[in-house]
Amino acid sequence: MPPRPHVLLSVAASLDGYIDDAGTERLLLSDDADFDRVDEERARADAILVGAGTIRADDPRLEVRSAERRAKRVADARRESPVKVTVTAGGGVLDPRARFFTGDAAKVVYTTDAAAGEVRARLGSVADVVPLGPRIDPPAILADLATRGVERLMVEGGGRIHTLFLTAGLVDELHIVLAPFFVGDASAPRFTGPGVFPQGPARPMRLLEARPLGDLVLLRYAPEPARPAGDAADPAGAGGGAATRPGGRS
Numbered sequence: 235m236p237p238r239p240h241v242l243l244s245v246a247a248s249l250d251g252y253i254d255d256a257g258t259e260r261l262l263l264s265d266d267a268d269f270d271r272v273d274e275e276r277a278r279a280d281a282i283l284v285g286a287g288t289i290r291a292d293d294p295r296l297e298v299r300s301a302e303r304r305a306k307r308v309a310d311a312r313r314e315s316p317v318k319v320t321v322t323a324g325g326g327v328l329d330p331r332a333r334f335f336t337g338d339a340a341k342v343v344y345t346t347d348a349a350a351g352e353v354r355a356r357l358g359s360v361a362d363v364v365p366l367g368p369r370i371d372p373p374a375i376l377a378d379l380a381t382r383g384v385e386r387l388m389v390e391g392g393g394r395i396h397t398l399f400l401t402a403g404l405v406d407e408l409h410i411v412l413a414p415f416f417v418g419d420a421s422a423p424r425f426t427g428p429g430v431f432p433q434g435p436a437r438p439m440r441l442l443e444a445r446p447l448g449d450l451v452l453l454r455y456a457p458e459p460a461r462p463a464g465d466a467a468d469p470a471g472a473g474g475g476a477a478t479r480p481g482g483r484s
Contacts, residue, residue, distance in 0.1 A: 238376040239387040243396060244275060244409045246450075247425045252417035253393060260292055263413040267447045270300075275409070277303035279316045279388040281342075281379055284334075285395040286322035295333045296390070315339040317384060321370055321395060325353035335360040342382070344375050372402045393423050401429040408439065408455040411447065433457045 246263035247253050255261045264272070276282060277298045284294065297315040298304050304314040317340045322328055328343070335341055341361035345353045350365035357363060366374045379387060389399055399405050410425070433439050439455040446452075 239384045240406050241387050242407045243389045243405045246411040248413050248417045250416045251425050252422045254423050255417050256419050256422045268411050273299045279386050280384040281317035281319050282388045283319040284390050285392050286320050286327045288392045289332050289334045290327045293333050324349045325356045330357050330360045372404050397426045397429050403432040410453050412451050414449045
């Protein structure tokens with residue numbers, strides 16, 4: 235079986251961890267410099283993944299914007315934009331007219347066995363619908379993407395998808411951009427939801443870079459690999475305790 239893709243999780247959030255507000259208009263958390271940085275990362279990726287809720291809320295194209303970067307991909311015998319990937323446990327939130335389903339990039343929709351028939355009937359031929367079994371399983375997603383030649387996957391949200399991949403321990407690199415303001419609304423979506431995260435206080439992530447982007451700041455983190463059980467440097471191994479949505483982009 236091919237090795238799983240490298241997973242980059244990318245998000246922009248407010249200082250208090252929100253990726254949107256509760257209003258009807260999309261909250262912009264990035265500026266032009268950050269949009270260009272994200273576009274560069276998209277151009278490097280083989281696939282971009284968002285949840286069905288993000289498609290419904292933000293209607294993103296998820297395409298490489300720069301003509302120069304698109305041309306470079308074509309020169310490298312790649313499509314202009316990466317494969318578009320989404321995940322849904324039911325078909326009702328996906329509209330085949332959404333911008334996600336436009337463009338020359340391949341589109342893949344992962345769903346459950348129970349929902350696959352509904353999703354196929356709703357989407358028709360605009361995407362390849364792949365049932366994963368009784369539930370949405372991140373390792374199965376990565377395994378299938380590997381068979382499609384995907385070596386680098388960019389995960390752009392939303393919060394449920396971030397939580398799903400982070401709690402599964404499948405994120406190799408985290409890019410988080412912090413916007414210089416607070417949202418402060420408990421009904422607004424957050425970067426992650428509750429969960430048991432491998433990279434908890436006993437095993438924090440490693441800072442790779444802190445880069446100012448005007449009044450924003452980019453933080454790049456890499457998870458520390460899990461230590462073998464019983465490692466003296468691992469408090470969880472010694473004591474048996476458990477280690478304890480794209481915002482504003484389209």
